[in-house]
Amino acid sequence: MFQPELEALPVPALRALQLTRLQAMLARQDSQVPAYRAKFQAAGVSAADLHTLDDLARFPFTRKDDLRAAYPLGLVATPRSNLRRIHASSGTSGRATTVAYDDHDLGVFAEVVARSLYAAGARPGMTFHNAYGYGLFTGGLGTHAGAERLGLCTVPVSGGGTARQVDLLLDLQPEVIACTPSYALVLAEALEARGVHPGDLALRYAVLGAEPWAEKTRAAVQARLGVRATNIYGLSELIGPGVSNEDVREQQGSYVWEDHFYPEIVDPHSGEVLPEGEWGVLVLSSMSRSALPLLRYWTGDITRLLPGDNRTGRSMRRMDIIRGRSDDLIILRGVNVYPTQLEAVLATLGQTTPHYQVVLSRTGLLDELTLRLEVPAASAALQDEVVRQVKAQVGVTIRCELCAPGTLPRSEGGKLRRVIDLREAR
Numbered sequence: 444m445f446q447p448e449l450e451a452l453p454v455p456a457l458r459a460l461q462l463t464r465l466q467a468m469l470a471r472q473d474s475q476v477p478a479y480r481a482k483f484q485a486a487g488v489s490a491a492d493l494h495t496l497d498d499l500a501r502f503p504f505t506r507k508d509d510l511r512a513a514y515p516l517g518l519v520a521t522p523r524s525n526l527r528r529i530h531a532s533s534g535t536s537g538r539a540t541t542v543a544y545d546d547h548d549l550g551v552f553a554e555v556v557a558r559s560l561y562a563a564g565a566r567p568g569m570t571f572h573n574a575y576g577y578g579l580f581t582g583g584l585g586t587h588a589g590a591e592r593l594g595l596c597t598v599p600v601s602g603g604g605t606a607r608q609v610d611l612l613l614d615l616q617p618e619v620i621a622c623t624p625s626y627a628l629v630l631a632e633a634l635e636a637r638g639v640h641p642g643d644l645a646l647r648y649a650v651l652g653a654e655p656w657a658e659k660t661r662a663a664v665q666a667r668l669g670v671r672a673t674n675i676y677g678l679s680e681l682i683g684p685g686v687s688n689e690d691v692r693e694q695q696g697s698y699v700w701e702d703h704f705y706p707e708i709v710d711p712h713s714g715e716v717l718p719e720g721e722w723g724v725l726v727l728s729s730m731s732r733s734a735l736p737l738l739r740y741w742t743g744d745i746t747r748l749l750p751g752d753n754r755t756g757r758s759m760r761r762m763d764i765i766r767g768r769s770d771d772l773i774i775l776r777g778v779n780v781y782p783t784q785l786e787a788v789l790a791t792l793g794q795t796t797p798h799y800q801v802v803l804s805r806t807g808l809l810d811e812l813t814l815r816l817e818v819p820a821a822s823a824a825l826q827d828e829v830v831r832q833v834k835a836q837v838g839v840t841i842r843c844e845l846c847a848p849g850t851l852p853r854s855e856g857g858k859l860r861r862v863i864d865l866r867e868a869r
């Protein structure tokens with residue numbers, strides 16, 4: 444562990460720390476952020492009403508719309524002159540939002556990323572190929588600072604320019620790589636096209652995140668790059684990458700750095716808090732941020748919480764993979780489907796590559812889902828098997844279209860859009 448005194452804090456002490464930090468956060472919001480004061484008044488609560496962690500459920504959520512309404516810096520709880528950095532969220536759904544950090548927040552950011560990279564296998568002295576995009580996106584600079592904190596030699600290559608990335612992987616022989624999972628597959632293809640084998644590289648660990656992915660992709664990245672791959676999760680509103688990370692030794696759910704981010708899982712419709720183990724929307728409070736403390740932020744990401752305290756000795760809870768965003772939920776003839784569930788089905792079938800695309804269309808009044816799959820060799824039997832297994836495991840009837848290798852869109856370094864919705868276009 445990078446910080447055993449925190450990562451393995453006994454649960455009662457961790458809960459006590461969380462309560463104290465949440466109380467301090469509420470007091471700060473109440474006194475420094477007029478928009479929060481107004482929200483508390485409207486909800487009939489006051490900052491002093493949090494006596495136990497269960498009381499948190501009485502407090503209002505913060506949503507993306509609150510950030511939009513306060514654009515650019517209306518929720519900031521510190522004087523402008525204290526700010527040291529501003530990032531902007533990707534703005535893939537609706538207008539972009541900005542997030543701000545002071546010195547303290549940048550310290551927290553570096554710390555949680557250092558912890559994440561350590562859990563992913565990185566150790567001081569290793570070289571780190573950082574292919575997350577640098578710029579307004581939090582991925583590049585956020586991961587960079589954490590890598591420096593851990594003591595890695597960082598190559599700030601950023602996203603894109605794949606041929607150059609291949610050169611650098613060969614010339615500098617990094618042990619650790621970080622990028623989106625879809626871009627890891629692009630790099631694997633480019634390396635193979637150049638006749639490079641995993642044995643020609645020093646790579647050992649890949650830290651993949653920023654978009655949903657599942658076991659099929661993990662298996663492909665691990666085999667083709669010769670690495671062990673872990674999931675890193677985060678979002679700009681909370682900090683950026685480094686809200687949680689898997690431990691490379693178990694690869695079973697990402698430890699939420701619970702001394703800084705308080706997780707809840709809520710029902711997507713009622714907002715009610717759900718028990719541990721149930722799937723729902725992840726809601727996070729950024730307990731120790733000073734410039735932008737967010738209360739019960741509705742991430743829109745669908746996951747579930749799993750207990751901590753297993754083989755790795757950490758007491759902090761883990762989160763499962765992100766099945767999708769609540770706004771990505773496809774309701775197909777009454778059945779809920781997330782793209783990662785389809786990827787999970789593909790993992791149970793051989794003969795497919797991890798490249799797939801989901802196309803939604805409408806014939807008459809009926810919605811259709813077509814799963815487009817890249818396969819080395821198309822066969823009617825495989826096509827039927829995919830349809831049959833999706834029906835059996837997910838409960839929906841889909842169409843399956845097999846495509847030749849290299850024909851589906853690839854990541855250009857950033858997040859890949861897998862779902863194409865043609866229903867509105869008609």
Ligand code: DLL
Nearest residue numbers: 533582652653654655675676677678679683684765
């Ligand atoms: O994507 C921060 C990040 C950078 C995370 C690098 C990991 C690695 P945003 O651009 O604000 O921040 O997008 C946040 O991306 O709400 C999820 O929907 C999605 N996301 C992030 N990590 C994962 C992951 C960064 N590991 C949004 N699995 C989040 C699935 C992820 N989805």
